[in-house]
Amino acid sequence: PQQLLQRKTVPKRLGPPQRKPREPQVPGSLIKEIFRHFAKMPVTKEAFKIVEKCSERYFKQLSSDLEAYTHHAGRKTVEAADLEVLMRRQGLVTDKMPLNVLIERYLPLEYRKLLIPIAVSGNKVIPFK
Numbered sequence: 001p002q003q004l005l006q007r008k009t010v011p012k013r014l015g016p017p018q019r020k021p022r023e024p025q026v027p028g029s030l031i032k033e034i035f036r037h038f039a040k041m042p043v044t045k046e047a048f049k050i051v052e053k054c055s056e057r058y059f060k061q062l063s064s065d066l067e068a069y070t071h072h073a074g075r076k077t078v079e080a081a082d083l084e085v086l087m088r089r090q091g092l093v094t095d096k097m098p099l100n101v102l103i104e105r106y107l108p109l110e111y112r113k114l115l116i117p118i119a120v121s122g123n124k125v126i127p128f129k
Helices: 028-039 045-072 080-089 099-106 109-115
Strands: 118-120 124-126
Touching: 028 045, 045 080, 080 099, 099 109
Parallel strands: none
Antiparallel strands: 118 124
16 A cells, blocks of 8 residues: 555656757748848749748848957947948948938838937937937
8 A cells, every 4th residue: 555655756857958949030921021022023932931041041140240240349239330330341331322321211210210310309319329
């Protein structure tokens, strides 16, 4: 009777967990929507998979470049200047095409208000620094 009342010990699992933590990814629906907007035509599933893979590699490279610029400057936080330097090296920002023009051309108004300082009544500048 005592053998029935004794607890059974469950061996603990040793080693790594069964699931690897997933890296954050840009949603496929967003990539598809952006690609369709600029391509202005339907995309096959095979082509979309290639576009998705290229986008993932691009953002990984972009983030590692920004990390390198930040470490080179001796900081731990990525700043807007780091992004502007990266975009200048990629040829997106030039003397004829400054960052503010790109922001005004491609981003919606609510993001423009956050990124480009504007003067409003009462001698106030938005966004505050």
